[in-house]
Amino acid sequence: MAAIRKLLIANRGEIACRVMATAREMGIKTVAVYSDADQDARHVRLADEAVRLGPGAASESYLKVENVIAAALSTGADAIHPGYGFLSENAGFADAIEDAGLIFVGPPADAIRAMGSKSASKSLMEKAGVPLVPGYHGSKQDTKTLSTVAEDIGFPVLVKASAGGGGKGMRVVRKKADLKDAIEGAKREAQSSFGDPKLMIEKYLAKARHVEVQVFGDTHGNYVHLFERDCSLQRRHQKVIEEAPAPGMTEKLRQAMGEAAVNAARAVDYVGAGTVEFLLSGRDFYFIEMNTRLQVEHPVTEAITGQDLVRWQLLVASGGELPVKQDDLSISGHAFEARLYAEDPDKGYLPQTGTLSHLKFADTPGVRIDTGIEEGDSVSVHYDPMIAKIIVHGADRDDALSKLQAALSKTHIAGIETNLDFLLGVSSDETFVKAKVDTGWLDRMKPPSLGWRRVTPADETSLAIAALAVINERGVAAQARAARSGDPHSPWFRTDGWRLIDRGHQDVFLRDIIDDEPLLVTAKARAGHCYDLIVGEERVAGQVLDDGGVIIDGVRMNVDVAHTGDRLTVFHDDGRCVFLLFDPADVSADEVDSGGDLTAPMPGKVTHVHVKAGAKVKRGESLLVLEAMKMEHTIAAPADGTVTELRCKAGEQVEDGVPLVIFEPA
Ligand code: ADP
Numbered sequence: 001m002a003a004i005r006k007l008l009i010a011n012r013g014e015i016a017c018r019v020m021a022t023a024r025e026m027g028i029k030t031v032a033v034y035s036d037a038d039q040d041a042r043h044v045r046l047a048d049e050a051v052r053l054g055p056g057a058a059s060e061s062y063l064k065v066e067n068v069i070a071a072a073l074s075t076g077a078d079a080i081h082p083g084y085g086f087l088s089e090n091a092g093f094a095d096a097i098e099d100a101g102l103i104f105v106g107p108p109a110d111a112i113r114a115m116g117s118k119s120a121s122k123s124l125m126e127k128a129g130v131p132l133v134p135g136y137h138g139s140k141q142d143t144k145t146l147s148t149v150a151e152d153i154g155f156p157v158l159v160k161a162s163a164g165g166g167g168k169g170m171r172v173v174r175k176k177a178d179l180k181d182a183i184e185g186a187k188r189e190a191q192s193s194f195g196d197p198k199l200m201i202e203k204y205l206a207k208a209r210h211v212e213v214q215v216f217g218d219t220h221g222n223y224v225h226l227f228e229r230d231c232s233l234q235r236r237h238q239k240v241i242e243e244a245p246a247p248g249m250t251e252k253l254r255q256a257m258g259e260a261a262v263n264a265a266r267a268v269d270y271v272g273a274g275t276v277e278f279l280l281s282g283r284d285f286y287f288i289e290m291n292t293r294l295q296v297e298h299p300v301t302e303a304i305t306g307q308d309l310v311r312w313q314l315l316v317a318s319g320g321e322l323p324v325k326q327d328d329l330s331i332s333g334h335a336f337e338a339r340l341y342a343e344d345p346d347k348g349y350l351p352q353t354g355t356l357s358h359l360k361f362a363d364t365p366g367v368r369i370d371t372g373i374e375e376g377d378s379v380s381v382h383y384d385p386m387i388a389k390i391i392v393h394g395a396d397r398d399d400a401l402s403k404l405q406a407a408l409s410k411t412h413i414a415g416i417e418t419n420l421d422f423l424l425g426v427s428s429d430e431t432f433v434k435a436k437v438d439t440g441w442l443d444r445m446k447p448p449s450l451g452w453r454r455v456t457p458a459d460e461t462s463l464a465i466a467a468l469a470v471i472n473e474r475g476v477a478a479q480a481r482a483a484r485s486g487d488p489h490s491p492w493f494r495t496d497g498w499r500l501i502d503r504g505h506q507d508v509f510l511r512d513i514i515d516d517e518p519l520l521v522t523a524k525a526r527a528g529h530c531y532d533l534i535v536g537e538e539r540v541a542g543q544v545l546d547d548g549g550v551i552i553d554g555v556r557m558n559v560d561v562a563h564t565g566d567r568l569t570v571f572h573d574d575g576r577c578v579f580l581l582f583d584p585a586d587v588s589a590d591e592v593d594s595g596g597d598l599t600a601p602m603p604g605k606v607t608h609v610h611v612k613a614g615a616k617v618k619r620g621e622s623l624l625v626l627e628a629m630k631m632e633h634t635i636a637a638p639a640d641g642t643v644t645e646l647r648c649k650a651g652e653q654v655e656d657g658v659p660l661v662i663f664e665p666a
Helices: 013-025 042-046 065-075 091-099 109-116 118-127 143-153 176-194 251-267 298-305 309-317 397-409 420-428 460-484
Strands: 006-009 029-035 049-054 079-081 157-161 171-173 199-203 209-217 223-235 238-244 272-281 284-291 334-341 358-360 367-371 386-394 412-414 505-512 518-526 530-535 538-544 550-552 555-557 560-564 567-572 575-581 597-599 604-609 622-628 631-636 641-646 659-665
Touching: 006 013, 006 065, 013 029, 013 042, 013 309, 013 367, 013 386, 029 042, 029 065, 049 065, 065 079, 065 091, 079 309, 091 109, 109 118, 109 284, 118 199, 118 251, 118 284, 143 157, 143 176, 143 199, 157 176, 171 176, 176 199, 209 251, 209 309, 223 251, 223 298, 238 298, 238 397, 238 420, 251 272, 251 284, 272 309, 298 309, 298 334, 298 367, 298 386, 334 397, 334 420, 358 560, 386 397, 397 420, 412 560, 412 567, 460 505, 460 518, 460 530, 460 538, 460 550, 460 560, 460 567, 460 575, 622 659
Parallel strands: 006 029, 006 079, 029 049
Antiparallel strands: 157 171, 157 199, 209 223, 209 272, 223 238, 238 334, 272 284, 334 386, 358 412, 367 386, 505 518, 505 575, 518 530, 530 538, 538 550, 550 555, 560 567, 567 575, 597 659, 604 622, 622 631, 641 659
16 A cells, blocks of 8 residues: 555544644644634644534534545645544545545455444454453343343443443443433433434442553464553543553453453454443443544653554554564553543533633653644634643652642633643542542542632732733833834833832732622832832832742742633642722622522533423422533522523523523522
């Protein structure tokens, strides 16, 4: 087969950027594809060429097979890399690429088909002698049959979408009474996320670990595995932090799991990168599924093996042999990957959208950041809200873990709610530090991030820094006005604090978001960007330096302050202080009481309305279900009370912020 000269990446975000980086290193030209929502996205900026696919919705752009293939043909690309998600495990896409005379950087379509259905692949693995979790993966799908099997297996059971991925369409059921709702909800989610309502039911293995093996095959019949990754740290069956190797792994078990994984790959004549996922309970492991693509968490394997898996994919796709044999591979050190998302862990991991007005990553040795987003970019409602993957490599687990914690604390974000504090909290939690986590651990902690929030109460230094930032901005703004004015040398536009009357006295009014206390910092300007500040009862000497640093009472500090709208975030070693800038003369700044409306937290579709107008409900009771960003979100009663009015109906598409239910607390 011919070498690849130009590669189209049928994906977006961090994975598109990551694939491009290797392609570029190999001298391969890159073509990006994009939707209208992504026209200025990082992956588009990085590519040699870029082609528009369609509107923002994935179904009209990234999932349009014909458009992707047309883009490859029109740019003269000879191969297509699917990334993960989107069309990566779509056998029809692989076929269409081949029919167009192009190379698919992935396994043969038949291998995707064989592994695409969790239920069919289980039958196949059963034949290949790979151990399975007890369960039902048959074709009868009526609620009655599924309920009977579930009862036969014995609670707790796991209801899973056969076509599932990313933990969607999956429900743990602990008692018979919850079965019907779970089956119906999972069917709906499976249908809307994967276009296939088929379910399977498994024994739920409580306290198991998720350990998966990276495998690789080539077209010459060679297979290797690249050891395991432990992805037990999950929330709602979605991976949060992954690591390699798996803690506590013995050589014997590693070999057994590696062999089982290679057998699974061989059973479907696998070619390229794949991952065989197992649940590990004690020393027993059970196959759960094979992912026929590059995984999100592949960087931890790259870190400990020193291999570039995308390079391997491109070599194999051009007909080459695997670059190494099993015996050439070994593990060096330990690696972690944390998935940074725009989401609110305290609100059921509700995805967040908006602009990342401030985004700074750690820039230290041993840290790798894979991202598709830069400061000023936004997270749209159309796709997975991942911001970045923070990957670290250390000499051993302890070393890697402290690098991870340092990298997370040095990540500064403002403008949007993220799971950053949550990641840092989890990675510092004793259970995780001691590697005692199982797949259900996080979900048993409620609410998950309480106590991990790193917003700290106002202290004098942070207040002084915030005030200096505001004063400095006012100066810059005045300078800009002066430059635009007819007389740039007019004393009215002097920016060094000089004022005719009172030598540049300025007041900065701030409110600490923790206790909403109004705080005043008074500044008197002296020469050279120096200020005498009065912060509460204290006097503080402050100076703003040209490089963005400040000197506070003689101590020079590198500071990072984000100012978005009326919100100021001052980052420090232990977290951040957040202040609201306000004008005491402006009474309209007072919050308006929004009454008892329950509004849509994001644009989406109302799939279920559980109550009628006039219904009396208990706190926490589900009122309706909204489907947005491919997930179901339950809108629950905030207190005991009455639903006085319903403002939506099932099937309705709703905008962000519109009232759905008018609610009156008892
Ligand atoms: P997806 O394809 O949606 O990621 P998987 O089948 O890979 O779904 O499972 C995802 C996660 O769900 C696993 O890592 C594990 O935590 C949990 N899980 C899956 N099957 C079981 C089971 N039988 N018992 C307990 N946990 C399970």
